[in-house]
Amino acid sequence: VNDTPILDAEGLQRLGDAPFVCKMIDTFLDYVPGKVAEVRAAFEAGDLAAAGRAAHPIKSSARYLGAPSLRDLAAQIEQLAGEQKRDAVAVLLPDFEATYQRVATALQAKRAELTSLPAGPPPAGP
């Protein structure tokens, strides 16, 4: 774990106004966890090509949400998986997953900061 911030706050602000940033965070949190899980599942199943394909869309998503370390890790996994370098992917995978968790946590915090509403669906009625 290094000291650089997991989220580039300016990057998020560049996206647009608060409602749009919230929408992008929601979209990210809805879509990316599935892809992270897909990378792991494909890797465990020995399908490195599929792992690389699953990592691919995480790159741009992470970049847009201002998460450069996640973007870089996704790019490395995509490339190494494409080259069938199983051991190298195995080394990166835990770091990749941990980084995703940090990004997700930071985004949830950011979302809470931007709005008083909770990130999830509205609570059920009384």
Next chain:
Amino acid sequence: MNPIQLLLVDDNPVDAALAQQMLESLAKDLPVTTLWVSNAEQALGEVQHGQYDLMLLDYQMPGASGLDVLTAIHQLPANQQPAVIMLTASGSEKVAVEAMRRGARDYLRKDELDVAPLTRAIMTALSQKRLQDQVNRYIAQTRAELRMAHQLQHALLPQRFPVFPPGTEPAQSALRFEARYVSTTELGGDFYDVFPVGDRAAGVFICDVMGHGVRAALVTAMVRGLVEELRPAARDPGLFLTGINRGLFDILRTVEEPLFATAFYLVADAGRGELRYANAGHPAPLGFAGEVAPLPTEAGPALGLFADGAYRTTTQPAAHRVVLFTDGLFEVVGPHEEEFGQDRLLAAARRHAALPAAALLDQLLQEARQFSAAGEFADDVCLLAVEVHP
């Protein structure tokens, strides 16, 4: 200005949301209505059923790739094809080049996606598409007009032949006719006409206007008008061609480029048992009298070239059959660059002289066609048989 109908194709909802946000931010200058779909199958379904001006297409998607979508789009009718801007990952210039080769108008790298380059790409792609649409409409309209003109030109040819003397059963006519007309382009410059010049005499006119296309077709129509106008002189072939030449020269003298037509005019006179004819630079028809041979002719200049062109009438005893044709029949070129030529045509006519007229014409067409390297005529062909039954 109607909003641009845009189809966004991207499996990644984060990327799609951002692109949509950018597109919405353009609204003031470039109103866009966007529909987002997340895979190739949905994209093709939308394109087939909607009217999209533009498609932003992600290259890398699970299942069919962006390149597959591009290929499928370009098999659709032109008016259903949206202009495609390919979205590529960084470092995939090869993909971008391949996308352009398959018909994408432009590409954008996802890591450089921003409002300014997006606007530029959209404007460029749309203006290209509008230009292409205009060209396509123009081509379609021109084709439709040429087809119509082609039909009209066929209507200029005799739809049935006269009988001699009038009122006779066609099978008993003293003069009988068969014709074949093969046009290779939409519009041709070949023309023939058959009309009575007496109870037992027919005027048979064949001509070939230089070149083909609209110009040749228009000149053909003029010649037909002159043939109608000069019918009173049609008993005398020399006078008749002299008159047509004079009329055509007067019309064509105002045209900058030289235009001319070769023609042969024959009066087949079953009553007198003779052929009277005159020639304006046209290939000599084949006479079938005992043996098959070209009719001896004294060829004058082609029609439309000289104001004072004069044409003399030649008179011969009637052959039982005359075959008139245009040069497209023998100017076919074989696989070794040699021409079918009038000698081979004459030899074929001699070999098949015993065939009935219709079968003979088909046989001559078939032999010339088989001789040609392309298996098809390069020019229009007109073929006309006259049979004299005194």
